[in-house]
Amino acid sequence: MITSKLLRRLHSTGASQHLSRLERLRRIPVRHLKDFLTDSYGRKHDYLRISITERCNLRCVYCMPEQGVDLSPPEHMLTTEEIVKLAGLFAQHGIRKVRLTGGEPTVRKDIVELVSKLNQIPGIEEICMTSNGLALHRKLPDLFKHGLTSLNLSLDTLINGKFLLITRRNGLSAVMRSLRTALELDIPKVKINVVVMKNLNEDEILDFVQLSKNDKVEIRFIEYMPFDGNEWSTSKLVSYEDILSNIKVRYPNIRRLPHKHGETAKVYQIPGFKGKVGFITSMTSDFCSTCTRLRITSDGNLKVCLFDNTEISLRDMLRAGYSDDQLMQRISEAVKNKKEKHAGIDELGTQPNRPMILIGG
Numbered sequence: 196m197i198t199s200k201l202l203r204r205l206h207s208t209g210a211s212q213h214l215s216r217l218e219r220l221r222r223i224p225v226r227h228l229k230d231f232l233t234d235s236y237g238r239k240h241d242y243l244r245i246s247i248t249e250r251c252n253l254r255c256v257y258c259m260p261e262q263g264v265d266l267s268p269p270e271h272m273l274t275t276e277e278i279v280k281l282a283g284l285f286a287q288h289g290i291r292k293v294r295l296t297g298g299e300p301t302v303r304k305d306i307v308e309l310v311s312k313l314n315q316i317p318g319i320e321e322i323c324m325t326s327n328g329l330a331l332h333r334k335l336p337d338l339f340k341h342g343l344t345s346l347n348l349s350l351d352t353l354i355n356g357k358f359l360l361i362t363r364r365n366g367l368s369a370v371m372r373s374l375r376t377a378l379e380l381d382i383p384k385v386k387i388n389v390v391v392m393k394n395l396n397e398d399e400i401l402d403f404v405q406l407s408k409n410d411k412v413e414i415r416f417i418e419y420m421p422f423d424g425n426e427w428s429t430s431k432l433v434s435y436e437d438i439l440s441n442i443k444v445r446y447p448n449i450r451r452l453p454h455k456h457g458e459t460a461k462v463y464q465i466p467g468f469k470g471k472v473g474f475i476t477s478m479t480s481d482f483c484s485t486c487t488r489l490r491i492t493s494d495g496n497l498k499v500c501l502f503d504n505t506e507i508s509l510r511d512m513l514r515a516g517y518s519d520d521q522l523m524q525r526i527s528e529a530v531k532n533k534k535e536k537h538a539g540i541d542e543l544g545t546q547p548n549r550p551m552i553l554i555g556g
């Protein structure tokens with residue numbers, strides 16, 4: 196409780212900066228302070244995904260439209276200061292985990308500096324990154340040193356020719372080098388994201404599972420999701436059930452591990468294996484009821500759901516001089532309007548959305 200005596204004492208000790216913040220905090224009813232980031236279904240959001248670039252050094256068929264995407268003018272991108280400012284504001288209201296994504300986050304030149312600044316924000320406990328690993332291995336030691344706590348590497352094939360087919364570029368050996376470096380550095384959580392596609396890489400499922408035998412890595416098989424320009428169709432989708440059945444033929448003892456709150460994946464382990472195997476089942480068994488995630492796009496829009504195309508521009512509000520309280524009010528309104536599941540869309544892929552590369556996963 197902030198008493199008027201305490202306020203007077205803060206004045207007299209010259210702590211005017213703290214005082215104005217305290218005064219402002221005092222004006223917000225405590226109930227609101229607690230639930231700015233809780234939606235109308237009681238879901239508390241503590242995980243913020245920040246896309247930090249629209250650019251990428253790969254062209255994955257399931258993510259980047261064949262004709263590419265029109266890049267926003269540079270002045271539309273959030274600056275590092277703006278990203279840090281927004282992360283700080285969200286952290287004051289309960290965000291504990293931040294994930295940097297893109298495009299490819301490592302193409303942003305000041306990525307190490309950004310991680311280092313995020314690491315200084317009180318309240319942020321985890322700084323994670325999702326990367327294609329192509330230009331990562333040299334940067335990893337510095338990223339780790341400056342606060343990176345977990346790395347998700349995207350890799351859909353272990354075969355060179357197929358890597359070229361899927362990503363429209365070469366680079367499998369560079370990604371494998373990044374994986375090795377991450378494991379050698381002993382980054383606490385290392386995961387591999389595999390988007391499984393019919394007749395493309397489903398024959399490699401067991402090879403990926405094998406990677407979890409000797410290394411503490413979680414292989415996550417992801418159901419292919421529809422986004423603008425990725426030519427998704429049900430005929431390309433391989434379901435969780437089919438992937439698991441395939442694995443069970445070889446490893447009948449694979450067992451499900453308890454689900455952690457807010458986790459996207461259903462996680463399994465094969466007895467005797469150091470690593471784990473997860474499934475991200477957005478298409479056949481959604482996990483929306485325990486959603487903890489909010490997103491900021493690299494051009495500064497808040498997206499309350501991966502599939503929601505109703506966005507609000509935090510960038511414009513920041514640049515128009517909105518106060519923290521005004522920003523939080525607008526953010527909170529958007530969070531309260533978050534739909535129960537899949538942005539309220541009955542059939543995914545039927546409503547326009549950004550291409551995945553402009554969302555960040």
Ligand SMILES: Nc1nc2c(ncn2[C@@H]2O[C@H](COP(=O)(O)OP(=O)(O)OP(=O)(O)O)[C@@H](O)[C@H]2O)c(=O)[nH]1
Pocket residue numbers: 294296323325347386388417458459460475477486488501555556
């Ligand atoms: N439907 C849905 N898919 C998601 C969500 N978050 C991540 N994904 C998908 O899960 C896959 C892996 O995403 P990552 O960037 O590795 O993030 P994550 O799954 O939150 O990672 P962890 O924090 O390690 O569990 C990508 O295909 C994402 O698009 C989500 O909130 N909803």
Ligand SMILES: C[S@@+](CC[C@H](N)C(=O)[O-])C[C@H]1O[C@@H](n2cnc3c(N)ncnc32)[C@H](O)[C@@H]1O
Pocket residue numbers: 251257258296297298299300325326327347348349388389390417418419420421422425551552554555556
């Ligand atoms: C958009 S990428 C951005 C980060 C980085 N460039 C990378 O590839 O890791 C984030 C994640 O989204 C996944 N992803 C992209 N398009 C997808 C789709 N259509 N369905 C499911 N996952 C997808 C990628 O495999 C990757 O793991």
Ligand code: SF4
Pocket residue numbers: 251252253254255258259297298299327349551552
């Ligand atoms: S999945 Fe990642 S690496 Fe592939 S095109 Fe999309 S942003 Fe780039």
Ligand code: SF4
Pocket residue numbers: 481482483484486487488499500501502534535536537538
């Ligand atoms: S689809 Fe939307 S509501 Fe469901 S888990 Fe993903 S972000 Fe959350």
